[in-house]
Amino acid sequence: MGSVELDRPIDVLEAYVKKHFSLSASSLTEFLSPWRIFQAERKEILTPQGEQERYLYFVLEGVQRVYALNSEGKEATLIFTYAPSFGGVLNAMMTEQVSQFFYETLTASSFLRAPASEIKRIMLANSEIAQMINLGISGALGGVLDRLAELQLMSSEEKFRSLLKRSPHILTLVPHKYLASYLGIDATNFSKLMNKVKI
């Protein structure tokens, strides 16, 4: 039996949900209903700091980041998102508070996105979907805790290797300054590390 070719973006999302969660057929149909295609160019800010997160994103193509910006203009890249995964500033989406962070494309990107209000409505009406979203958010929280532990316990070289293990192609997908920021390394040390580790 051959593999099913996923032509439509919604098929990609369906396959992802089926792989990571278990939903009844009717709940799956309901969950898939509010998603629409959205495309953005490189370096487009999808969610500015200080505004509400209006969407839940599902990444089809490209690389994006969630980043913090301090009052002196210094940036810290917190999370990368790329296909296939959910994206957006998830805590802001769930709490309906203004976002403390930016969500931005680093390359030309395409997504499916659903209005946060629709996701909330579906969650209220369907407890199976609500449970799925809770599991997803818990997974994301676990990822953030792993990252915090990594940042505090690992050496620069270990962090770099860990990143490459998770995302082997990332060195050729995004400018290294964002990777350096993500790893908490300055750009000069990043270049030295890159040449040391890659050999």
Next chain:
Amino acid sequence: MSAIEKKVFLADLYQRTESILNLAIEQYQNLDEKALTFTVDEQSWNIAQCLAHLNTYGHYYLPKMKAILAKSNEMSLADYVPGWLGNYFVGMMDVDNKQRKKYKAAKQHQPQVEDVYAVVTEFIDQQEIFLKYIKAFERVDVNGIKIPISISKLVKLRLGDVLAFMVMHNERHIHQIKNIQRAHSNDLTERTVSTTLAP
């Protein structure tokens, strides 16, 4: 000179700049010091020098573009009409031009390389910024606004001509970089072969 629909003109410049940026991200920022400093001969530039040369133009023109965008310009969607002087400079840079000559860079555009990785990082930074500006110029009069050229404040070019020149000039040196990479690859192959065949 025939008018070109502005949207088409800027979309073309955007795509070409995006291609150059992608090359820099996929390839140049992943090259080691040897590759970045390889030269065919003593008179020719290496990759780092080519990029440093391009950076000198960004140093001069990008702040001028930023200043234009910072002013509240009257919105204009008028077609772009190439100026004769702009066409002349663009023609000098045209990679496909069979009459293409070598030009000696003006003093302020001679490459100064202290840190090869920093040069690549800056090039990527500049192209990201340049892309944003190209997009922003959709609403600006690219015919009426003039910028003094870097090598003579007495000579002013239309903004549209400056944009066309910048992209064509970048492409000229990207073409040069491809030739350097090819020569380096041939050089490495020859060394490997001669080492393999050595008695």
